[in-house]
Amino acid sequence: MNLITVAILVLLLLSAAIVIHLVYFIADPHALCSYPGPFLAKISDIWLGRVAAQGHRSELVHQLHEQHGKPHHAMQDRRIFVRLAPNHLSISDPAAIQEIYAHGNGTTKSDFYDAFVSITRGLFNTRSRADHSRKRKVVAHVFSQKSVLEFEPYTRVHVAALFRQWDRLCGLGAKGFAGKEGEGWRGEDGRVWMDCLPWFNYLAFDIIGDLAFGAPFGMLQACADTAPTVLSQEAAMASYGSSEKGSPEVTYCPAVRIINERGEYSASIGVLPTHWRPWLARFVPWYRQGSASVELLAGMAIAAISKRLAAPTERTDLLSKLQQGKDKEGSPLGAKELTADALTQLIAGSDTTSNTSCAIAYYLAVNPDVQQKLQAELDAALSGEEDPIVTFEQVKRLPYLDAVINEGMRVHSTSGIGLPREVASGGLTVCGRFFPEGTVLSVPTYTVHRNKEIWGSDADLFRPERWLERDKNELQKAFNPFSFGPRGCIGRNLASMELFIIIASVFQRYHFVLEEPSQKACLQGLYRGPSLRMLMMIPQLDIKEGFLRKPVMCRVGMKRRGAGM
Numbered sequence: 001m002n003l004i005t006v007a008i009l010v011l012l013l014l015s016a017a018i019v020i021h022l023v024y025f026i027a028d029p030h031a032l033c034s035y036p037g038p039f040l041a042k043i044s045d046i047w048l049g050r051v052a053a054q055g056h057r058s059e060l061v062h063q064l065h066e067q068h069g070k071p072h073h074a075m076q077d078r079r080i081f082v083r084l085a086p087n088h089l090s091i092s093d094p095a096a097i098q099e100i101y102a103h104g105n106g107t108t109k110s111d112f113y114d115a116f117v118s119i120t121r122g123l124f125n126t127r128s129r130a131d132h133s134r135k136r137k138v139v140a141h142v143f144s145q146k147s148v149l150e151f152e153p154y155t156r157v158h159v160a161a162l163f164r165q166w167d168r169l170c171g172l173g174a175k176g177f178a179g180k181e182g183e184g185w186r187g188e189d190g191r192v193w194m195d196c197l198p199w200f201n202y203l204a205f206d207i208i209g210d211l212a213f214g215a216p217f218g219m220l221q222a223c224a225d226t227a228p229t230v231l232s233q234e235a236a237m238a239s240y241g242s243s244e245k246g247s248p249e250v251t252y253c254p255a256v257r258i259i260n261e262r263g264e265y266s267a268s269i270g271v272l273p274t275h276w277r278p279w280l281a282r283f284v285p286w287y288r289q290g291s292a293s294v295e296l297l298a299g300m301a302i303a304a305i306s307k308r309l310a311a312p313t314e315r316t317d318l319l320s321k322l323q324q325g326k327d328k329e330g331s332p333l334g335a336k337e338l339t340a341d342a343l344t345q346l347i348a349g350s351d352t353t354s355n356t357s358c359a360i361a362y363y364l365a366v367n368p369d370v371q372q373k374l375q376a377e378l379d380a381a382l383s384g385e386e387d388p389i390v391t392f393e394q395v396k397r398l399p400y401l402d403a404v405i406n407e408g409m410r411v412h413s414t415s416g417i418g419l420p421r422e423v424a425s426g427g428l429t430v431c432g433r434f435f436p437e438g439t440v441l442s443v444p445t446y447t448v449h450r451n452k453e454i455w456g457s458d459a460d461l462f463r464p465e466r467w468l469e470r471d472k473n474e475l476q477k478a479f480n481p482f483s484f485g486p487r488g489c490i491g492r493n494l495a496s497m498e499l500f501i502i503i504a505s506v507f508q509r510y511h512f513v514l515e516e517p518s519q520k521a522c523l524q525g526l527y528r529g530p531s532l533r534m535l536m537m538i539p540q541l542d543i544k545e546g547f548l549r550k551p552v553m554c555r556v557g558m559k560r561r562g563a564g565m
């Protein structure tokens with residue numbers, strides 16, 4: 001084939017793609033043409049694919065909802081609708097949470113979730129309703145309040161390991177020492193100055209590694225992002241439970257980085273048409289790297305399960321409870337399903353918790369009055385206690401701690417994007433509008449968490465007091481950190497227990513200030529006009545969003561309370 005033939009072929013393919021998009025736009029099979037949104041989003045999935053890959057999807061979608069709320073728009077309720085793709089509508093009215101995500105409305109997860117499958121479908125990415133209810137039944141008992149209390153010692157043991165490391169740094173910092181190159185900490189002015197994000201990562205990964213994989217990764221001990229994965233997945237899975245075939249060959253990989261890359265990859269490739277995905281994963285370097293991370297991550301689960309099956313134990317953890325779970329027919333999960341679900345729990349329960357803890361620590365560092373008030377509550381509740389690691393029982397009813405955690409989850413919105421659901425046969429009415437089968441609808445949590453009618457005119461600010469002033473039941477209707485309904489977070493009891501123990505223990509022992517009080521978000525031209533000026537006045541945590549909103553870093557000055565350093 002000569003160059004001219006190739007050029008003609010490329011031109012023909014491009015023209016065909018444009019014609020197909022235009023025909024779809026004009027035919028408008030889901031009757032979405034009257035809804036506002038960027039023109040490119042109305043004709044192609046590429047717009048959302050690009051936005052998702054840039055790492056600020058929730059902020060941009062929020063900005064679009066704000067723009068369409070301007071008074072010059074004729075339709076009063078226009079701002080609650082924004083078209084994100086030819087077949088995807090974002091609806092920011094809190095009432096839509098119930099209408100789209102609750103039991104009984106028939107919606108299913110959209111094909112976005114196919115991009116998250118590795119090994120085999122786990123609870124999170126099982127789209128069929130029947131398969132999902134079966135799995136949810138097998139897994140539900142793992143996360144009951146009773147089970148979660150059995151997991152408390154694992155949380156506390158790793159918080160103690162974190163404190164050993166931080167106390168060590170405080171001791172060295174007091175003498176003016178600094179970390180080696182790459183460690184990123186130094187002692188100065190009575191504080192240790194460091195990025196606290198990696199530490200919250202090490203903590204959350206060690207806790208969930210211990211619970212879901214049967215042993216911690218040892219990140220806190222090594223002060224490093226490292227976890228075992230297998231070199232060959234097929235060989236490792238073939239040797240499951242067989243002592244004759246020996247242990248699979250293991251290597252080490254940076255688990256936190258890999259989970260981040262996998263989240264960015266899946267959340268951006270997942271909004272593109274399914275038939276494009278294998279090609280992108282093969283030929284475009286950024287997607288290829290993401291796809292390699294998916295494989296390494298699967299290898300981590302296989303390495304852990306293979307070890308557990310080779311040497312069964314009596315310990316009570318997520319993995320042993322998963323192994324005991326049975327469906328209606330009394331069947332347990334098969335080995336492949338067990339591996340996929342242990343991996344689901346590692347992914348779902350690691351950076352969710354670490355990013356949320358880090359964001360709360362940031363907001364406490366940037367709001368010294370709030371930190372002081374929280375510490376006064378903790379000191380009063382825990383006076384006379386010897387153990388620096390609190391128990392859940394000691395802190396679970398502290399109102400200001402509860403308000404701080406809720407407010408941190410609201411403002412940060414770790415899960416901020418609208419989680420896409422597909423309308424089932426028969427269609428669905430949401431906010432008074434009918435949507436036919438196959439339409440994809442989502443409610444953007446980040447935007448709902450900033451609704452001024454619900455949260456007040458200062459909704460952009462971190463102010464825990466609002467939880468004590470306003471009717472908590474009303475606020476809960478627009479509070480969606482764990483999503484809602486049959487696909488809502490199954491691990492929320494565990495997540496809450498971890499957050500209460502981590503935030504209470506850390507802030508009773510240490511005091512945080514922000515290293516650079518003017519640390520601002522890297523807004524990257526997303527905001528224009530007055531809202532930009534307003535947002536620039538508020539310190540912002542720099543975020544990169546994949547499936548989750550992840551802090552990029554959080555540099556703080558930390559010291560032991562009441563003890564110098």
Ligand code: HEM
Nearest residue numbers: 123124345348349352353356415482483487489490491495
């Ligand atoms: C602060 C921490 C956490 C947050 C903010 C959070 C948030 C969420 C959200 C928003 C969903 C719905 C996702 C979707 O529909 O696409 C979800 C689902 C899920 N979460 Fe969490 N989560 C947290 C911690 C945990 C923990 C600790 C675990 C368990 C170890 C866990 C396990 C799961 C699982 C298995 C699902 C899928 C449930 C299903 O589809 O039936 N999460 N989580």
